[in-house]
Amino acid sequence: MGAIIKGKPVADSISEGIILEVKELKERNIIPKLVAVRVGENESDLSYERGAFKRCSKVGIEMEVKKFPGSISEEEFIAEIKKLNDDKSVNGILVFRPLPKQLSEDNIKYIISPEKDIDCLSPINVAKLMENDNTGFVPCTPSAVMEILKYYNVDIAGKNVVIIGRSMLVGKPISILLLNENATVTICHSQTRDISMFSSKADIVIVGVGKANMIDESYIKEGAIVIDVGINICSNGKLCGDVNTDRCFNKASMITPVPSGVGSVTTSVLVKHVIKACKLQNNV
Amino acid sequence: MGAIIKGKPVADSISEGIILEVKELKERNIIPKLVAVRVGENESDLSYERGAFKRCSKVGIEMEVKKFPGSISEEEFIAEIKKLNDDKSVNGILVFRPLPKQLSEDNIKYIISPEKDIDCLSPINVAKLMENDNTGFVPCTPSAVMEILKYYNVDIAGKNVVIIGRSMLVGKPISILLLNENATVTICHSQTRDISMFSSKADIVIVGVGKANMIDESYIKEGAIVIDVGINICSNGKLCGDVNTDRCFNKASMITPVPSGVGSVTTSVLVKHVIKACKLQNNV
Known part of the structure; x- marks a missing residue:
């Protein structure tokens, strides 16, 4: 039986660190x-x-x-x-x-x-992401996914990670970030013949495709970690992710909910990026 | 039994096209x-x-x-x-x-x-690669790999491609190029626990790690297409690739040799990029 891993504790933990950093900056x-x-x-x-x-x-x-x-x-x-x-x-x-x-x-x-571009609109920051140059800024959502994995002590190096979706805002940057952290990364998408063939062997599955409840238990292996980046309006009018949480919950070891998952961490990442930019600009 | 697919016919075919383009440009x-x-x-x-x-x-x-x-x-x-x-x-x-x-x-x-940067040194071209913007320039070696696959009519869309190596000059750009062509892409590297577990299921295996003869028949599946981007000096003093061609030859359906493989195509790609730059600069 899996644990629902929420975004709030991650966001709070980031915020706590930021509060101290802001205090130090204000003292200067x-x-x-x-x-x-x-x-x-x-x-x-x-x-x-x-x-x-x-x-x-x-x-x-x-x-x-x-x-x-x-x-x-x-x-x-x-x-x-x-x-x-x-x-x-x-x-x-x-x-x-x-x-x-x-x-x-x-x-x-x-x-x-590029120095103020905290959500990676500038090509300079896109290139820095690709080159693993951490003076740049990564888009906030991929950055939030990395924060969640770190907060919940998920080991990334050497792990088999499958990313479903290849957008410029989610799939591509996340794959580069995970590769830079030594994961073995597979990127699946709409043209992949059998996504579950790949995802059902993965230690970590990250989904960002924009299709409500697309991923059920047949897509994941026992004990997998599942991160749901999707935000959709379901048939019942409520927000839901790309992962059918109810059906994956028992098989996964950890799973992010929607709402209250990845989305809850993005504003914390945003302020973290502002502080990083501020420090770089002030040579702190 | 596999076919050795050499770079020269690919290079010649590219050059033929270029010769015509140069003629047209000179007429202007x-x-x-x-x-x-x-x-x-x-x-x-x-x-x-x-x-x-x-x-x-x-x-x-x-x-x-x-x-x-x-x-x-x-x-x-x-x-x-x-x-x-x-x-x-x-x-x-x-x-x-x-x-x-x-x-x-x-x-x-x-x-x-960036407009003259035909081998993708500029971050603007790195970003264009990532964003699938074909007004940019991709590094010549990944571009040569794509030309070889196209020349030998290798279907890429939906194929399971494993790339071994994650360098900025080979592995990362090739993975993005193949993803843009609708392949399902897995990137393995030195931190991958069992590379053969991934590569032995792949339709196409692309290797660029700089380790002489690292890849033998246990790494590939029957009928796989194997592209060797490595150039190493072997113990006998001769040039060799990352793939042990002799041992993989019977199992692969197509395999590039070293020398006379990918390396033979890079200068053709280089001149192709010069023509592209020239045309863009002259609005032709």
Whole structure:
């Protein structure tokens, strides 16, 4: 019978560390600051924003939201990002994505300062991830997965890890992070002929595909660790993950729930990245 | 019994295509040009340089070598790279690596123009690889592996591919390229507990670890396709790969030799990248 491993204790543990770091920074008159850049009034952006605000105020980080109308031109938007790049009081910039159509992420990713790009929009940070250069910033969700594995003392080196999903925000970066930590990594996806053939042999299964309850007990081996990165609206209208937790619970040794799993850790990772950026910028 | 699949026909086929492209470019008064940047007199650099020269003259691409003394300072070196960036007659820049100690690759990679960086030194090209943006340049060796698979009509989508080795020049980029082509990809390395457990189930095995003859028939399944990226000096003083070709030959369906395998394709890929750079720079 498996243990449900929740995100909250992980988030709390990260926050505790951050609170001490913020205290030390403030003693040097450095006030860490995050700016979230939001275009329009997307509900999922607003929800993440509220969570980030709560987390920042808890740990003592200043947070400001720059709100722009959904109709902002790319030229104006780029000018605003440049202002934030140049503003020395700003340590981290979080741009809510996806952006409306007239704003090309492919143009904006080259504008944001890599040093302030705490959610890995800039190609410089994508390359640093690939090169295992830890002066960069990894996207918050993959980073949250790594924090969960560390908090629950999951040994990664030499383990057989199967990742289901190959997106730029989840599957690809997680596979590189785990590879850098010496896991043997297999990446499965929609074109994989028989995902369960791979995942049912894995010590750790990480799922991020966006299909509600896709993974049942036939996909995992006895004692596997299962991390569910999916967030879907189920037929009953409630939030659910890509993993059918009820059906996998008895077979897995540890399993993250949805909600209250990976998603609960992302804002803590976000503030952790702000502190990292702040320290690098101030040579602390 | 397997077929030895050599690099030469692949290289010749690429060159044939390039010759036509060069002809078309010259009709528009565009003369594609590669500059190789060499510091010191490293024998493997010189050998690659000779191969590149031969290939360039065969396909009609201009090639120049900028030679610098092993003692050149980083400041001078960077100034030289910037000159090449600014020189409109230069379409591709190849920097021989590794560089001597006083020249930090980590600094120089930010200097080279991504548009001319035909061997993927720049982080912009590393990120484009990761993001499956084909306006970038992939390192020549992984690119050569893909060309071989395509030339010999190896179906990649949905196949179980095991990559042994996780270097920035071979294993990591190849895994991303294969993932982008819909393979199910597993990356094994020195910390993998039992590599053969993974590789012996794979449809395609790609090896780049730098250990002479490490892979014998126990590592592959009947009918597997085996691509050997290793180049080592064996105990008998001859060149050999990471795969023991003699022992795997009967079990594999196709296997690349060393020498005359992947290595024979890299200069063709190099000139292909020069043409791509030239066309992008001239909006052709």
